[in-house]
Amino acid sequence: MARIVMKFGGTSVADLDRIRRVADLVAAEAKAGNEVAVVVSAMSGETNRLVAFVDALDADRVDGANDKRGGAIEDEYDTIVSSGEQVTSGLLAIALRRRGIPARSWLGWQLSLKTDKAHSKARIASIDDSEIGQSLRGGSVAVAAGFQGITDDRRISTLGRGGSDTSAVALAVALKADRCDIYTDVDGIYTTDPRIVPEARRLNRIAFEEMLELASLGAKVLQVRSVELAMNNNLPVRVLTSFAEDGVDNPGTLVCHEDETMEERVVSGVAYSRDEAQITILRLADKPGMVAKVCKVMSDANIIVDMIVQSISKSDSSANLTFTVGKRDLEKAVKALELAQSDMGFEGIVSDSNVTKVSIVGIGMRSHTGVAQTMFEALAERNINVEVIATSEIKISVLINAEYTELAVRALHSAFELEVS
Numbered sequence: 023m024a025r026i027v028m029k030f031g032g033t034s035v036a037d038l039d040r041i042r043r044v045a046d047l048v049a050a051e052a053k054a055g056n057e058v059a060v061v062v063s064a065m066s067g068e069t070n071r072l073v074a075f076v077d078a079l080d081a082d083r084v085d086g087a088n089d090k091r092g093g094a095i096e097d098e099y100d101t102i103v104s105s106g107e108q109v110t111s112g113l114l115a116i117a118l119r120r121r122g123i124p125a126r127s128w129l130g131w132q133l134s135l136k137t138d139k140a141h142s143k144a145r146i147a148s149i150d151d152s153e154i155g156q157s158l159r160g161g162s163v164a165v166a167a168g169f170q171g172i173t174d175d176r177r178i179s180t181l182g183r184g185g186s187d188t189s190a191v192a193l194a195v196a197l198k199a200d201r202c203d204i205y206t207d208v209d210g211i212y213t214t215d216p217r218i219v220p221e222a223r224r225l226n227r228i229a230f231e232e233m234l235e236l237a238s239l240g241a242k243v244l245q246v247r248s249v250e251l252a253m254n255n256n257l258p259v260r261v262l263t264s265f266a267e268d269g270v271d272n273p274g275t276l277v278c279h280e281d282e283t284m285e286e287r288v289v290s291g292v293a294y295s296r297d298e299a300q301i302t303i304l305r306l307a308d309k310p311g312m313v314a315k316v317c318k319v320m321s322d323a324n325i326i327v328d329m330i331v332q333s334i335s336k337s338d339s340s341a342n343l344t345f346t347v348g349k350r351d352l353e354k355a356v357k358a359l360e361l362a363q364s365d366m367g368f369e370g371i372v373s374d375s376n377v378t379k380v381s382i383v384g385i386g387m388r389s390h391t392g393v394a395q396t397m398f399e400a401l402a403e404r405n406i407n408v409e410v411i412a413t414s415e416i417k418i419s420v421l422i423n424a425e426y427t428e429l430a431v432r433a434l435h436s437a438f439e440l441e442v443s
């Protein structure tokens with residue numbers, strides 16, 4: 023007997039037939055004598071539908087009211103968007119009972135899944151495993167609503183988009199589960215998004231660090247925090263499909279600690295993120311402290327700055343400073359900079375949201391040379407201009423015009439021969 027956490031994403035519970043299929047998969051594990059906790063997402067499209075309601079009302083500006091009046095709305099956003107998961111947890115519990123499997127739904131507050139107060143992107147602080155543990159030992163399948171938690175002041179919180187992955191890993195850690203299986207609509211982690219590159223290859227194993235980079239660089243298959251949590255707790259996570267036919271081998275991909283076989287690959291994957299926007303500050307004085315001032319303006323506005331490049335002018339002592347922020351933060355970032363313009367004395371601001379960040383990731387990059395050259399040659403051969411570059415020990419990212427996203431991802435995938443095992 024094992025204790026298993028199984029997580030099903032939005033497409034896996036998209037309609038009642040899909041929920042029936044999930045119930046069959048869960049029932050099979052329960053009938054095999056395992057203790058099973060399930061984590062479910064909202065039905066596919068449901069969270070977007072709820073977010074659109076919030077955005078529509080948020081855009082209302084009653085005459086004379088300014089942006090600040092009434093304050094932030096993220097706490098109510100969480101109340102609303104968390105509701106999709108409540109529905110699926112109840113539906114799956116019913117489907118299981120109708121298969122003769124005792125089951126009940128568990129909402130975030132019933133698990134005492136405590137988070138901080140960062141509404142809409144909360145971090146998990148703790149989960150009380152006592153009641154759910156007792157229920158599992160008593161033979162009932164626990165169907166937990168993913169994505170949601172509760173703050174110390176008893177408000178509902180959510181964990182950021184894709185957060186049910188993190189709920190699943192956190193529950194597996196709290197329950198000391200033997201396995202954490204993340205079921206989705208692809209049969210594992212691929213060398214890049216298989217929707218963009220049909221030749222992409224499924225990996226049997228991937229190191230936590232590589233998955234962490236891929237996820238944070240845009241591969242939405244696992245939420246970044248879920249990988250972080252799994253890595254810190256040394257919990258191997260398997261990603262597999264919920265769409266496999268019965269009896270068909272479904273090995274998926276194991277996300278785990280690095281081993282020798284992984285080191286042989288220089289580049290393991292290509293990721294892209296369309297969630298980027300570029301800002302250039304024109305003719306910023308080229309003297310110590312100016313970049314720090316820009317970063318302070320951004321952090322005071324609660325905006326994360328990602329890639330940064332500075333180009334110094336030969337003719338005078340000024341520089342152009344280009345950096346990226348999340349697309350959703352662009353307007354706010356430009357407004358904050360405009361307010362600081364007279365104090366900082368730069369000439370102007372140019373912004374562009376039609377950009378994509380494309381990245382290559384691989385732990386083998388630590389010990390191999392020539393990787394950057396191969397990357398830039400592959401892009402140059404397709405006439406793709408690179409706007410900004412960022413590197414770390416195991417990744418190189420470039421910012422390019424969004425029109426070339428697919429072309430760049432395919433070019434890099436083939437330049438590093440990722441389709442060949």
Ligand code: ADP
Binds near residue numbers: 063242
């Ligand atoms: P779920 O609803 O199950 O949480 P997501 O849509 O969040 O599923 O994540 C699965 C999707 O991630 C896939 O459909 C695929 O298009 C995308 N994806 C992006 N990069 C990768 C990758 N390297 N490997 C596998 N899937 C990827």
Ligand code: ASP
Binds near residue numbers: 064106169183185186
């Ligand atoms: N339903 C949430 C979302 O769409 C959480 C998740 O699916 O993991 O982001």
Ligand code: MG
Binds near residue numbers: 184244245
């Ligand atoms: Mg997801």
